[in-house]
Amino acid sequence: MTATPETADQGQPELPAKYDPAAIEVPTYQRWRAAGYFKADEQRVLSGERRPFSIVLPPPNVTGNLHVGHALDHTLMDVLARWHRMSGDEVLWLPGMDHAGIATQTLVEKQLASVGSSREALGRDLFVQRVWDWKAESGGAILGQMARLGDSVDWDRERFTLDDGLSAAVQTIFKQLYDEGLIYRAERIINWSPVGRxxxxxxxxxxxxxxxxxxxxxxxxxxxxxxxxxxxxxxxxxxxxxxxxxxxxxxxxxxxxxxxxxxxxxxxxxxxxxxxxxxxxxxxxxxxxxxxxxxxxxxxxxxxxxxxxxxxxxxxxxxxxxxxxxxxxxxxxxxxxxxxxxxxxxxxxxxxxxxxxxxxxxxxxxxxxxxxRLSTQWFVKVAPLAAAASEAVRRGDTAIHPPEMAARYFDWVDNMHDWTISRQLWWGHRIPVWYGPDGQVRCVGPGEEPPGEGWEQDPDVLDTWFSSGLWPFSTMGWPQQTDTLRAFYPTSVLVTGYDILFFWVVRMMMFGLYAFRDTADGASSPGDRTGAVPFRTVVLHGLVRDQYGKKMSKSRGNVVDPLAWIEEYGADAVRFTLARGANPGTDQAIAEDWVKGSRNFATKLFNAVRFAMGNGAVVREGALDTDDLAPADRWITDRLRATVAATTRLLEDFQFAKAAEGLYHFIWDELCDWYLELAKVPLQTAAAHPDDTTAQQAAATTRAVLGGVLDTVLRLLHPFMPFVTETLWRPLVGPDGGESLMIAAWPQDADRPADPAAQAWVDDVIRLVTEIRRARADQRVPASRSVPSGEWTRPDGLSSAAWAVLEAAARTLTRLGPADAGYRTSLTVTVPLSGGTATVGLDTSGVIDVEAEIARARKDLGAAEQELAEAERKLGNQNFMQRAKPEAVQKIRDRHTQALADVDRLTARLAELGALTGPAAGSGGQSA
Known part of the structure; x- marks a missing residue:
């Protein structure tokens, strides 16, 4: 999909100076919406141009606000919608609201009571008009909040359960059920709400x-x-x-x-x-x-x-x-x-x-x-409908994910009682049954004229869940056989909390199977995709609880307002936190600190792109020749391919948490913490040697790898964090790279084996750099201070060329300079690598307080010797050794091994420090 001339951007934006969610999120969403990226086109499906992917939004109550459960639900749906768009599918995500009979009527009645009025004082017609007026002025605040979260719904198709079209669907199915004896009126014991009456x-x-x-x-x-x-x-x-x-x-x-x-x-x-x-x-x-x-x-x-x-x-x-x-x-x-x-x-x-x-x-x-209470009410005879809903899942027409949640579905659907569908309210779908002066009863379908004089309509309205149960197909135009129905029904997936599995999911299954019972065996022709079930897959997630796993409630004071967090940390941070905790079918905890951490993650990514663009990173067409890549470049591209494959596979299996977690660790741990650091080596070398052709070529390759990796990373992360990724991607790819991530292609896994040699090289770099940094930190050497280094001993199993590259990378990442004229090794770092053991000598004499380090090392040595003596005492105690549990004995042995290593290390360290100040300084180092 492309933007129209009126909505397309003029030129490519520049990267902002800093990451500010409040400044980018609302304008970005408005641009997407104006460009028409959210719109679905059924003709592309009917023509065979694209595969369909459709979701209907579980309709929030018209009285509602976005709570943390909505935020989770909508985030997961939006992840799927954005991923499928990028994968080339025609996506319909259809929004709307539920009229929420009891909640809405109660709200308006409270408003009337506050001015000394009531629904009875107004009368039915005026009261219902009063509710419609409230809906027009104040209802549906949640729709604007959905936009703030980033929901990429097709706003042109927004529906309401009391729309004319949906009302016609309600009347149609009511009459069908009534005429077949599946809706009846009887005196039964029902659940009565004295407050709601x-x-x-x-x-x-x-x-x-x-x-x-x-x-x-x-x-x-x-x-x-x-x-x-x-x-x-x-x-x-x-x-x-x-x-x-x-x-x-x-x-x-x-x-x-x-x-x-x-x-x-x-x-x-x-x-x-x-x-x-x-x-x-x-x-x-x-x-x-x-x-x-x-x-x-x-x-x-x-x-x-x-x-x-x-x-x-x-x-x-x-x-x-x-x-x-x-x-x-x-x-x-x-x-x-x-x-x-x-x-x-x-x-x-x-x-x-x-x-x-x-x-x-x-x-x-x-x-x-x-x-x-004994009362005369309207009921649905559910036995045949529930049996069909049960069989459809058992037959595999609809899959429940995770599969173990199917047991809950069957427990409910196989033991349903007849459903009380009448409500003693005025706001809602009025029951389309009329009573004649001589006891006649007539059910009126859509388009049929009500009976004449002397007839009265049933005063009750239908349960809200009755109209919500038709939502997947009534919103697409049923009972008319529309192009939308032919293209997008059955819907692809339903994402919802397991807590409304019984309220809503079962009812949609019953009504969908009933409404399309003539096509229960599937499509009747290639152009007619209408089947029996309302959705192919039901994805169930858990509830969101507080950071301690407690259920949120106003009485506990632990209710989370996601909108407040969005304003503070950005929608991306809230979305990513929720997705990262969304393991299938299980509850998740959430805390503000975790949202703050996700904001920090977005900042980390933002700074990574700024670094890359500041160093000339480019996004090239086509794949780079792996023969031209340095080991670090081969390693990061291998890890990226694995991440692409894993993310795609996990999204296909609705494993949102694992997909988000994998992206987090790849971006933070591998890309930012290591590759960006390794990329500095060729970039700094090229900057220092502008006339060195080889250095310039290596830097150019690194820039291309860096640009390509970030391009792919932003695509992978976009469904989870759409705003920051869009803000970064457009400047990164440049004016010819694409107009929006929303319509960019989802990355494909290049089917190429990983390079084990590159992995081994990076593992060696990580081990070497980590140990040198640890040694520097142990000696209280400031991270920003350069330290002279000499006496690098190459492992036997590494070639001189491989060692030279490894040494250059390690020196750059640990700020180790060349040995100067007065160089003396004061600290030796020993590191096991893939090709053997390497040693690195450092001269820290000019950057540390030697006397203070000697005093600290002696104190630490004393503590280690005391720990060693205590462990040896216990291991030499035969009574303890015979009576203690095996795990307790092993724990003492582990302490002994660690204490012995600490004594050896600190003794050697004192010897090194003593050499810097003469024999007297190092003497007596074996005791504190």
Missing amino acids: TALSDIEVDHVEVDGELVSLRYGPDDDPDGSASIVVATTRVETMLGDTAVAVHPDDERWAHLIGRTVLLPIVGREIPVVADEHVDPAFGTGAVKVTPAHDPNDFEIGRRHDLPMIDIFAVDASVEGTGTRFDGMDRFEARREVKEELRRQGRVVDERVHRHAVGHSSRTDEPIEP
Whole structure:
């Protein structure tokens, strides 16, 4: 894709003087967007010009802001989108938002309450318009935040779950399911949210362990001396006894056999209720007798249906008591629990009370205890849909990554209950069912006229997850067979957290398989790619936790605001930190220091490119002839090829963390820490000898290698850190190198074996330089100070030519100068290399305080001798040697070996220092 004349850059930018994320990120994103790099073209797919790659963004709530979970999700999707664009695929990353029924309605109702109004005061039509007005003015702030993170979504295709097109899709599939009997209306026990005043589905309920109470109550007459007419039941919810319509016992429980078929008095209410026999009752639990409240417990509801019991609802929509005819009417359920128990205690009917820890369902949206409640609602019959969703994964039509997460999917999809889809809200997709004056019921599809006068539409709306379940194909124009659907559906991959595997992924699978059931065996023609499943792969990542692995929550005060970190450290730093921790299917921790470290990594890369460009690095067309390369150049190009292959392979396997980690270590440890240092040798040599043709050629080759390596590195890193890589790449490649990394080609692995000789040479350099630097540091020699050096002893296994190159590199990297007239070896460094042992002599007498070094060496020697003596004492103790564990003995042996080496090293060092000051200075060096 190329930029239009209106949006293309005029000329190539210069490299900024310093790395400043705040200055580069927003303008860079605006340039990408204006150039049209994010746009997808389905015609390129349908014509066969390009392979498709498509992702639909999990639609964030219209009320939401970018939180750290979003940031992780979006980063991983953007990594894939950018990588596939660079790999030559036609990429559609489709954005949008969810109308978020409960959350949005609650927000607007709070706004109304603050000015003394309510939705009831406005009426349905005005209230819904009020929500639309809020959405237009304030909703969707997260979309701008997505741009700040760098999301390369196709903004021209942005959708909203209440768009006209998506509403038509909802009506279409509702009517299809309704006409086939897969949507039905029934009276069932549902999860009721007293705060939201609406039904909830099972997956919107979190079961939380709480310390409650188990209270045993006596039902029966007030006066029952022998207890023969009474029965004791145990309950965790005393207040629901006001709605009891029976007591149930196991038919084989002899303790209560005499009461089966009889009635007992329900206290307070004064109603006679039957004792029924039901095999559901566990005779080993409590007293073996349970109270039956069919309208407020799912198990009791089933007992009630089996025994044709009355079902009495004792709660209003806000869970206050109503309709019992007692003084408790109007009380909140928790207040009623206390008051009812107190009344029963006064009547002498409380037999026992104890603390009871048990799981209580809480609304995942409002965090309140839900109320099981008998209600007439709309349901989806999920059995056939879930079976198809299960089989599609087992058959391999959709793969779950990592594979071990498939067990969670099957656990849920193979055990689903019918889905409650109606919500007692005004904001959302209204259920398209109308009721006639004579009890008629009609479901109206899209484009169909509602029935005439006297008909009323169902007041409820659909669960938000109903429309979200259609998201992969409704956003592409379904039920119309659009070019977008033909080109990009099924989508390539779904990236999401494992925590919404049940909420969303399963529903999309069910609806996708149902909507495209006629094409379940795949494409019907080469031009029709529409298949059954909504996505080929589901990539599940974990949750983001704080640096200590704790779940983030406002109560803990450990919630991370990624936008604050983006402003402080840049989007690249936040993205790279998240990607580097994103191991498949597992939770990850995050801390501000780690984001700061990623910013430092970006700065390191920035400085590397500045160094390269400042030294004339160029990006050439085509590959360099390896025969012309020095060992360091061959080594870095070998390591680069391995990094290209590993990064590509890991991205193909969705191993984001390993890919990011590999790039980090290649760039920091190998490229910056070693190759850039090694490149200084030919560059400095050429600068010192401008007339030396050989030196100039070597420097030119190094500049080409340096430019080529950085070009490739920036391409590899771009999907993870798009802003800094774009800022560096465009000046590096020059005006003819390309207009944007977004549309640059992904590096290909050159199929060429690595050069072991080059690797061995660099290993030798690293060992030699590391040991010399360590020795300098041990003697407190400033890193910037040049030290005279002579007496370099070549290993037997290295040729004179190889040793000369090695020595030149080591001298440059360790700031060792030639031996001068007054040179005396004060320090000898011995280093094992691939060809044998090398020794290097240094004269540090002019750069260190000899007397101070002698005093320090004596102190260190004393400590080493003490450690050696202690280790020898233990090893000579037969009692210790016989009784100690093998690992403890080995630990002492290791200490002995190290102490012996330290004594030898320090003794030799004192001898060297003594030689600098005469015999007296070095005498007595064997003790502190």
